[in-house]
Amino acid sequence: MKRNPQEALLSARGISRRAAVLGGLQLGVAGLLTARLAKLQLDGGQEFRLLAEENRINVRLIAPARGLIVDRNGVEIAGNEQIYRVSVIPDDAGDVEAVIAQLRGLIRLDEDRLAKARREMARSPSFVAVTLAERLTWEELSAVALNAPALPGITPEVGLSRVYPRHDDFAHVVGYVGRVSDRDLERDTTDDPLLRVPQFQIGKTGTEQAMEASLRGRAGSKRIEVNAAGRIMRELDREPGISGRDVVMSIDAGLQNFTQARLGSESASAVVIDCRNGDVMAAVSAPSFDPNLFVQGISQPDYDVLRENDHRPLHNKIVQGLYPPGSTFKMVTLLAALAAGEITPNETVWCGGSTRVSGRRFHCWKRGGHGHVALNESLRESCDVYYYELAQRTGIERMAAMARKLGLGIRHDLEMTSVSEGLIPDRAWKRKRRSEEWVVGDSLNASIGQGFVLASPLQLAVMTARLSSGLNVSPRLVRSIDGAAQPSGVQGTLDIPRSHLDLVRRAMYDVVNSPRGTAGRSKFDLSGVKWSGKTGTSQVRNITAAERARGVFRNEDLPWDRRDHALFVGYAPHDDPRYAVSVVVEHGGGGSKAAAPVARDIMLYALHGGVPPLEAYPSGQRGEAEERLGALRLAPVAPAGGGRTRA
Amino acid sequence: MSYLEYNVARTPSGLRKVLAMNWALTITVAAVAALGLLVLYSVAGGSMRPWAEAQMQRFALGLAAMFAVAMIPIWFWRNVSALFYALGLILLVLVEVIGSSGGGAQRWIDLGFMRLQPSELMKVTLVMMLAAYYDWLPPSKVSRPQWVLVPVLLILLPVALVVQQPDLGTSLLLLMGGGAVMFIAGVHWAYFATVVAAGVGLVTAVLKSKGTDWQILQDYQYRRIDTFLNPENDPLGAGYHITQSKIALGSGGLTGRGFMQGTQARLNFLPEKHTDFIFTTLAEDFGFAGSLSLLALYVLIVAFCVWTALKTKDRFASIVSLGVGVTFFLFFAVNMAMVMGLAPVVGVPLPLVSYGGSALLVLMVAFGLVQSAHVHRPRLPGEGQLLRR
Structure with a gap:
């Protein structure tokens, strides 16, 4: 098909006209962006630089205490206990393996947990803290804290973990909590920033899951000062957040x-x-x-025993x-x-x-x-x-x-x-x-x-x-x-x-x-x-x-x-x-x-x-x-x- | 088709094509990419790893791709447009199938050396398809309703697939880019006025319906809108990104805090600092002067695309060139607006600068098309003296 020259000319002219209009629009938008840039960087420059300086002060979320679950007479079915753990920030540690070797001299390290930590480190960016050991005794934690100068990138932490003092009795009714998984995040519609806090636990089964909204509570925050390398210097203040609501079960x-x-x-x-x-x-x-096994992360052999039992626990x-x-x-x-x-x-x-x-x-x-x-x-x-x-x-x-x-x-x-x-x-x-x-x-x-x-x-x-x-x-x-x-x-x-x-x-x-x-x-x-x-x-x-x-x-x-x-x-x-x-x-x-x-x-x-x-x-x-x-x-x-x- | 009217022999052949390329465009693109590498180096705390080095290799690959595409006559690209478009659609469906069977949202196909995102590919194939369509359609019919419906469907098909992924940013870019190509082709302005009016009406309805019985969106979606409008209300949640990003931008001032001196990026206050939010690092390090230079380079790139479009006189070639220019423009305009708090946060990278393979490669191929249009444009007698045998 041969296009007649008349039409070709018309087409070219039409395109040029439209291109001019579109170009004008684009220039307008570019002007708008420039104006915004000028407003932020020239007019607001001083103020924002101050804010950036203040940003040495970092805000971190604190997980609230999860609501307790008690029986009809007030007997605790699900509570919270303090646990001590040690985590490492690979960026600050430099040679992570050397630090781990140092740490091994101080506390017992679980090989499974370490393998998990290494996988996590490979996956996440190097400035994210990864837990190396959990549920340390007070003595172990003190040993780590004392030797902190020799352990770059290592931070001892105190956290709350769920505990089920009645052990087997309520495993099916009350269920248990666990780490937030990717699937949990996908299903979540609350946009709760808590879900992105590492180590945060949410209800996985049973009442813990069904009553999640009541039990979870609201995040608190703490302000900490960091130095130019991002290392935490001190904590300035904290706002504890709102603890989860307590649930009384009808069970005796x-x-x-x-x-x-x-x-x-x-x-x-x-x-x-x-x-x-x-x-x-x-x-x-x-x-x-x-259920306590699941809170701590059940080992594969333990899990296999439960799964392969023909009485289906x-x-x-x-x-x-x-x-x-x-x-x-x-x-x-x-x-x-x-x-x-x-x-x-x-x-x-x-x-x-x-x-x-x-x-x-x-x-x-x-x-x-x-x-x-x-x-x-x-x-x-x-x-x-x-x-x-x-x-x-x-x-x-x-x-x-x-x-x-x-x-x-x-x-x-x-x-x-x-x-x-x-x-x-x-x-x-x-x-x-x-x-x-x-x-x-x-x-x-x-x-x-x-x-x-x-x-x-x-x-x-x-x-x-x-x-x-x-x-x-x-x-x-x-x-x-x-x-x-x-x-x-x-x-x-x-x-x-x-x-x-x-x-x-x-x-x-x-x-x-x-x-x-x-x-x-x-x-x-x-x-x-x-x-x-x-x-x-x-x-x-x-x-x-x-x-x-x-x-x-x-x-x-x-x-x-x-x-x-x-x-x-x-x-x-x-x-x-x-x-x-x-x-x-x-x-x-x-x-x-x-x-x-x-x-x-x-x-x-x-x-x-x-x-x-x-x-x-x-x-x-x-x-x-x-x-x-x-x-x-x-x-x-x-x-x-x-x-x-x-x- | 339309090329047959011209004397094709006038276009250069062999290695002369390289000389006939739009070198102004090539040089500006390279300049932006170099700036991008500098910023990636800074974001990594003064290290080629993990980003700058990989990005450099990809840019080299992209440059080679651009040259390769430029060497092939533009009429060949017109003839394979529909095929590429169909291929793009198939890949989109494929990634949907793989993604859903894998149990999570997956947007890419693993090619071994890189992960290909079909949605990125669609950005250029859609422009090609629409340009080929308007090249085939006599200009007098362009505004007839039935001939307007066809390209609308051509646009909505991939958009629907991309929204499914879900990738709001890319689907918006496809929608706006496709619309722009229709505008360039000369579709009557009344159609666009209607769409804009309907859009404004819909947004008003969505906002007004909040809290009433006929509420259109879910509560959490309204929360996201609120966060966009007033990020300060939720400084620890979703508003965090925007607040921190504005602080980084603003603290750059006129001349910036100096190369690798920005604290916001170094101290990890910024999210996605090497991808979608990379502009903030640049603005923090180099200030208003640096940001404006980048913006100017971007505008120049678009202008060089327009220059080629106006020179070629061929309908397909000029629509493609303008379309690539507009798509590129939308890329950086949406990203910058998002980072500066002018638009909601949708995942759109900063073109040629953000870390990421698919987007970079696709853009370089798109520029290759513009180059091809430039190289293979019909010459009037007396034009291109230098190249005569």
């Missing part, structure tokens, strides 16, 4: 400690809730770990552990059927050991069957066939609605990490998630808490608190923040008729207190106070035909990780519920044997406010109880008085 440290000890090395979880206000009195996931089973609730779900099915008017208390169902629905056989746990079963016996003896019948009459939608009313399948808003929603299946869920239609067999499985149904120990405790008290209880983990009480967890009453709840509670009483109840061996009588509950055993998998052929019939013959989960939920006192408890022992076998005795000890401790008296146990079990309780290693619990480290 004594009960928490007892529960942790009682669960021992089992892979298990237990929750105790106060039915009257939703306070979480204890929430334990076992086995646990020491790092996993928070309280709110993240999801289990088929097994027979503890039967109260839900029962209340749903009662609400729907599909069953009356005296109507009986025939249990012959199994029932046949749409071509599939569904078994009762008792092979021989229970015979004629009415409402009370059905729960007391945990007859599955009775609930298969209820499931067919009631249907999954009404059962699911009742489950949600009782706090299953919904997320409870707690100050913990990754609180799970659990799973209450219904038709819509199965269509969406599995692209399959709901079949009646699914309802049957759900009615005895198997199949798709999943609940966390926390949810089971909430369910128990709700159906025992008739109140709409939600769990509450934080009681108050800096003295400001948090709202109670109870919001009105459940819309379930009192008569229905009474039927269920009567049956739960019989589960524990009737000789024929599934938990008949786990009753107690603490000066007239008795309790009610329900056992549950949830299958991890069926025993296969091949295993039967090899002679494996009982759960105990299976390897540990294939055995059934043992569950128990209960409340006391039976006639005026105060506490609700749930216990899940992973692969523990049967609920009545593995979970109910644990729940009983925990409940007795909660009621008694200390290690339960032997008189509360049935006379034949006292020797055994004495031995069991005596073997527990409990930590002393004393409210923090003057021992508060605020520094």
Whole structure:
């Protein structure tokens, strides 16, 4: 294409014109910049030079003391301790390795820490201080300070670090703090300059993370004088900033400690809730770990031990552990059927050991069957066939609605990490998630808490608190923040008729207190106070035909990780519920044997406010109880008085 | 295309091309780069390491690149503009993919000897693409809405990708640079008036909406705006940079505190003292005299680009030359305005002076294009006597 000369000329002329306009604009901007330069440098020159001189005085941020976390009685769960550390500024040190060698003569240096420090030095600019050693003793620090002239670039520092005096007890609930990571900075929207202070710690998990905004506080500052080389000459003054706010948890440290000890090395979880206000009195996931390890930066071997343990100590089973609730779900099915008017208390169902629905056989746990079963016996003896019948009459939608009313399948808003929603299946869920239609067999499985149904120990405790008290209880983990009480967890009453709840509670009483109840061996009588509950055993998998052929019939013959989960939920006192408890022992076998005795000890401790008296146990079990309780290693619990480290 | 009307044989060939280059431009660019090395030497506390030495090598590489680009006829560059633009886009997408799979914001691709930032590359390829477009489009159609929409999309596509990274500074430069090229090409001024009016309206709306129910930005974003307007209110937080930077500038006075005597930079009061905030060190060491000299050299560089543009008479060549000039201008104007507290802090380096490879190389290639336009400009009879055989 040949452009005609006329057009080319026009184009050139147009461009020249536009270039002139643009050039003018650019010159204007350049003039503006010149004017600004003149204003700053010529007019303001003297004043700014003065400011620059003053800038010998450097302002540094001081991290505020993090808010304390205490239990309901003031026992310290998370506090602050003074730590001493030594850091080096490579610019000032010159030959860093020589200085490190000097330092090695004075204090012990951890090789791992040194390797980390060397990596950090390689990465960051050479004027940034890098920590060489942490948690020095006072003597070590003095040695460094004394020899300061021979150690160029080395500064001894005092700082605060988080400490968890209750060690393993609160690792999953309260969590721990750690250094600010790049990811933390990316997610941060507060622009808090504190996050950029080296060594600053923020909540990484649990309540420490959830309550970060309250616990952190506001930065203080100090003014220090530096000489021409940037070395600190002296500190002029400091403004301490605002400490973080103190958080009072609803948990009772004594009960928490007892529960942790009682669960021992089992892979298990237990929750105790106060039915009257939703306070979480204890929430334990076992086995646990020491959060102090994470604050100091856990070593790889230690971490590997925790990670490779098949009892998963790092996993928070309280709110993240999801289990088929097994027979503890039967109260839900029962209340749903009662609400729907599909069953009356005296109507009986025939249990012959199994029932046949749409071509599939569904078994009762008792092979021989229970015979004629009415409402009370059905729960007391945990007859599955009775609930298969209820499931067919009631249907999954009404059962699911009742489950949600009782706090299953919904997320409870707690100050913990990754609180799970659990799973209450219904038709819509199965269509969406599995692209399959709901079949009646699914309802049957759900009615005895198997199949798709999943609940966390926390949810089971909430369910128990709700159906025992008739109140709409939600769990509450934080009681108050800096003295400001948090709202109670109870919001009105459940819309379930009192008569229905009474039927269920009567049956739960019989589960524990009737000789024929599934938990008949786990009753107690603490000066007239008795309790009610329900056992549950949830299958991890069926025993296969091949295993039967090899002679494996009982759960105990299976390897540990294939055995059934043992569950128990209960409340006391039976006639005026105060506490609700749930216990899940992973692969523990049967609920009545593995979970109910644990729940009983925990409940007795909660009621008694200390290690339960032997008189509360049935006379034949006292020797055994004495031995069991005596073997527990409990930590002393004393409210923090003057021992508060605020520094 | 448009070159066919001229007698191409009049343009020099072989090594004569070197003599025909825009030497005024070459010399000013080298002068600015030398000044930059001096400042990098000062910032490092009187040491070639870690910055000055590496920067010197990169400048040498950039100079070679400029010469290489200059030797290749400008019409070749026009013909490959669209290809380069597409390549630039692909690299931008690629860096997005690599970056997101790597778990963090990554803006560069590792070439082994240097890290290439595709967003920097886009600054020159966008100018080339737009120039080629306007070279192809008959000037009479330039202001028709459908033909205005095309370049707008050509600009917004890379801008959207760069904003994603997120790199606000570069995307703003791309936006303004692209707009300037459209202006140069002769798009009716009413379009620009509308955009400016809409921009003013939007800014007003954003500021007015603060605290109301229909608040447009997040609270923390308003805090950043506040910090820009009143840095003194937050001297330890985000306002710190600006306050310290103004102190450094101001304390330079008329003649500066002397080479390597600035305390602000030496005592690490300045952030990013070797990259985005390097101007403060220069201003502190050399004062108003030094800063103004740098500004003058910059203006000269732009002027030499304009000179080439006006001499060449070819549409692509002159739009590219002007476009490179404007892009360069935006670079230093935005950086200086930011350092002096006239504009919010967005990451834009000081061209030819700040430490950094991608930006330097891309600029040198861009100047190579201007040189090529200069070397291969059509000559009228009697022009360039010296070069006749």
